[in-house]
Amino acid sequence: MKSKIKNQSLSEGLELASEILKTTSKVLEESRHSHDKCMECDKPPTHEVLWAEGHGHAWFCDEHLKSWSKENGDDIVYLKEVKDGVAAMKFSDNKNPNIKESTKVVDFTFTLHHRWWPSKLVEGKMDMPQKFELRIDKIDSVLEIITNADIIGQSEFITYIKESQNRDSFKIGESVQRVISPLDTDISKKDISWMHLVDKGSAKMIESTDILVSIELKGDKLSGVIDLHRTEKDHNYWVLKKLK
Numbered sequence: 001m002k003s004k005i006k007n008q009s010l011s012e013g014l015e016l017a018s019e020i021l022k023t024t025s026k027v028l029e030e031s032r033h034s035h036d037k038c039m040e041c042d043k044p045p046t047h048e049v050l051w052a053e054g055h056g057h058a059w060f061c062d063e064h065l066k067s068w069s070k071e072n073g074d075d076i077v078y079l080k081e082v083k084d085g086v087a088a089m090k091f092s093d094n095k096n097p098n099i100k101e102s103t104k105v106v107d108f109t110f111t112l113h114h115r116w117w118p119s120k121l122v123e124g125k126m127d128m129p130q131k132f133e134l135r136i137d138k139i140d141s142v143l144e145i146i147t148n149a150d151i152i153g154q155s156e157f158i159t160y161i162k163e164s165q166n167r168d169s170f171k172i173g174e175s176v177q178r179v180i181s182p183l184d185t186d187i188s189k190k191d192i193s194w195m196h197l198v199d200k201g202s203a204k205m206i207e208s209t210d211i212l213v214s215i216e217l218k219g220d221k222l223s224g225v226i227d228l229h230r231t232e233k234d235h236n237y238w239v240l241k242k243l244k
């Protein structure tokens with residue numbers, strides 16, 4: 001019994017010590033970085049964050065804010081713009097508003113893929129299942145817009161939307177790829193799907209609510225504002241309209 005109590009207070013002590021170490025190493029790491037350079041490269045910082053329950057202060061260029069946020073986005077407490085290219089010595093010295101909840105300042109990236117499966121003979125006709133997949137990397141999650149409609153050619157159609165953490169489509173190159181479909185669990189291993197990157201570019205979230213999502217896309221083939229209206233509350237089907 002006695003040793004149990006001892007062990008417990010020992011483990012609490014160790015936990016406390018490791019917390020202190022973590023905080024100290026964050027502070028030390030921070031002090032090694034110059035405030036007029038992104039912590040990952042030599043570009044001037046555009047944003048600074050307070051993270052790790054307020055123990056960490058970090059500053060990045062747009063590109064590295066995106067890559068860093070993929071790992072640590074959940075731990076961001078405050079996010080502020082850096083307007084003069086120099087991060088504040090103390091986070092609280094940055095008087096710009098907290099924009100953690102606002103996704104408008106950061107340009108996201110999008111990819112548009114065309115995916116199809118080997119043709120099958122169905123009732124004497126060749127059937128070619130295919131999908132268009134538009135993905136927007138919103139840093140904290142990926143918005144997946146998946147439809148049978150030709151996203152480039154059609155201006156209004158119904159589409160399925162879901163949020164995910166899968167960023168594989170952002171790594172796939174521009175050529176036709178052979179990948180096993182991660183989407184359809186009923187496809188057996190011998191079935192391979194082909195996936196072709198149709199377009200990619202930047203995306204700005206104009207509005208994002210439970211019933212309306214409005215996004216501005218800037219790609220070579222897909223460019224302009226798309227509005228998505230949810231068909232029914234709690235349904236994942238939305239009407240996508242491309243605005244001229």
Ligand SMILES: [Zn+2]
Nearest residue numbers: 038041061064
């Ligand atoms: Zn950088």
